[in-house]
Amino acid sequence: MNEILGSVWWLIVSLGVLVTFHEFGHYWVARRCGVRVLRFSVGFGRPLWSRRGRDGVEYVVAAIPLGGYVKMLDERETPVAPAEQSEAFNRQPVLRRMAIVAAGPIANLLLCVALLWLMFVIGRPDFAPVVGHADGLAAQAGLERGDTVTAVDGRPTPTWTDVQMALIPTALDRRDVPVRIERADGGEATRALALSRLPSAIDERRVLDAIGLAGRHDLVAARVGRIEPNTPAAGVLREGDLVTAIDGSPVGAWSDIPSLVERLGERGGTAMVEVDREGERLALELAPRRIARDSGEAAWVLGIAAAQPAPPERDAVLRHGPIEAIPAALNETVQQTRELVAMIGRAFSGRVAVQNTVAGPVTIARAANAYADLGVAWFLTMLAMLSLSLGILNLLPIPILDGGHLLYYLIELAKGSPVSERAMAAGQYVGLALIAGLMGLAFYNDIVNNLVR
Template sequence: MSGFLGSVWWMIVSLGLLVTFHEYGHYWVARRSGVKVLRFSVGFGKPLWSRRGRDGTEYVIAALPLGGYVKMLDEREGEVAPGEADQAFNRQPVWRRIAIVAAGPLANLLLCVALLWTMFVVGRPDFEPVVGHAEGIAEASGLQRGDTVLAVDGRPTPTWSEAAMALATTAIDRRDIDVRVRDANGNQATRRLGLSGLPVDYDQRRAIALMGLTPRHHLLPPVVGGIQSGLPAWGVLAEGDRVTAIDGTPVRSFDEIGPLVQALGDRGDAGMIEVQRDGDRLALEIAPVRHQPEAGGAYWAIGISPASAQMPPYDALLRHGPLQAVPAAVRETGRLASDSFAMIGRMFTGRASVENLSGPITIARYANASAGLGLAWFLSFLALLSLSLAIINLLPIPILDGGHLLYYLIELVKGSPLSERAMVAGQYIGLAMLAGLMGLAFYNDILLLLR
């Protein structure tokens, strides 16, 4: 499936599933509270499919799959037969109305836990959190090649995904943190990562790179991809050769070749380069030459370039048994919720860029990408999206669930409902706020595509 069609398809699948659960939460509690439900719609706009159930509810799948709604009997929205007045939403006690409105976000929260539980049981393949290269802030903080990141700021990091998320999140605050590592010799130590040294207006999406960290799985393998004519490697090495050692020093990645070639050139004579070629191990003699590019300083060169990068196989698996997965899913949900609320707070205070706010285009792209990585990754994406849907709906913005809950809390305090005029004014304010948020999200999506 092409990138565009795949993105559209998986976005529809993702939002359709999450919206259905959200609206079913409202529906289930409303029905058990004695409220009559007139319509259960997944999507907005023109109905593509509809059916009326025995309970009198019209079930609809509509054309625009970016939301949904449950329409309940309500005297404020139309005439209600006297015999059905007790089934009207507006006639229910305030605590019952709160329960009905809160049931949607709660359904998404429970779905998040269920999806994470399934993900943990299935097992999500990932990469070990091993440092491949450290420079700049990371190197100055004592991190080095081969270190396995065990915890970031007290948060365990069993895989690189967890380590990267923890590092990127704490980097927003630009504060120094403790990173617990296990070095290549198996010794554990705590490094003080100086994130306060990050630039004030740095690109928060490039936090890991700017702190000078490259994970091991991002390093290029030491495989020759091209050879420049007229330089020492021409006629000696061949495309596809895997460099295993230079002058007796083992080579594990392509970035190690450059410094070893410089050392060999500074020594002033030829050295031996060991390679694997078609299953054979060869030792070849090469003497670097001084190369002066048109731009930049001179350096010792042998004239090779790396092969095209390919993602290495996963070397870690995040998995729990069915029983252990229950508390793990609950903890992960709590951690994701805490991170999400903290990010919202950072954006409101200006510490986090509003570019972190994403819209449907980014959601579609991530849905397609996660589906391509396998079931466990897609479940992880769905869980995060379900939690995000719950949190967004709880924001105290009129027309969202959180806005209605705010109305009902005010009603509890003052002892009577808000006036129709106040509620209508709130709806207009809510529409304006929601339109602004959606506009900003679309703008960020388009800007990201252009970049």
């Protein structure tokens, strides 16, 4: 119940901030262009609060917090007295109208930069970019446990999140990339990660699993949590034992155990399993047994399961000074803009599943609550990405959105006269249909991703 209330609260806070800045962009530029603003509303529907300012603008907070609007004086909506026509939006030169319309998305882009700057100054706790486990393509590239990833495809990776953000788009494009590492012995090297060999169908949310790469923080300690009855480990190992070696091969994490047990089983016979039991080092004799799993495949096992791991501690902080944070925030905004535009292109081309690209309010609410639990810096990161997404999506040339209006004005500039009302009306219907389709897809994704799975 607390998670539900928290999700709703942080959704309202997030959308409230983003919508307010977006609409303020329209409002501020409209006022500077001499256009009279009648209403500034955050939210739709019945007003929960309203006040008329000294400037004559009605400021409103409405009941449905899924958007907002700035209502301006416009002859297309209401009769305008001749003395006030110069303040009407529709009477403005086309370049002024374009500036007013573009101001909303631009405000969101500027907000993104400001939020990222603040995040860098505060410092975002993260995990060090140290490899904890490598198999599959990662192991074939030569990545090993203990390697510190310093750059992916020329992009610096000071944290594990940066490693993920650099690898995901290249993996989706099936593009081979160089990975710069610092080895555990202090030497530097470059590994060629052959992402072109990834299978055609992978879960975009589990790209690193498909690559075979896991961070040091993902490692599960090789501590026994449960012993299955009537198995080789029953009566020999105990819950709480920390496995340190199997048949002379060291064990550093739980992920080391299956391959060592498999190798021991293929060899045949018994071997010594070394454990740390409450500070006492023991060597216990065990022989694995081959059993059939639920999938139908047979495997060699000891009959043990891992103990529930404690949450890993964040051992890195992404932080810059106030001056250094300015170019860092600008560069991050440019980088994320490129990735977002590329992701939209992948969605339209069918290279990524639409259920993983269009998020509805439930998904956004849960993400906002999760990021808020991680701390202020992480919440600012999420808010910045939402602001960037809102700005970019509003620039799409879809009627009703700001980008659709800009398209009309570009046509007007090209032909020397406004788009006909008939064409604009047709465009509005098309835009409504597209927006309704996107909203339907977003709610469908919410149901599939949050309720069905």
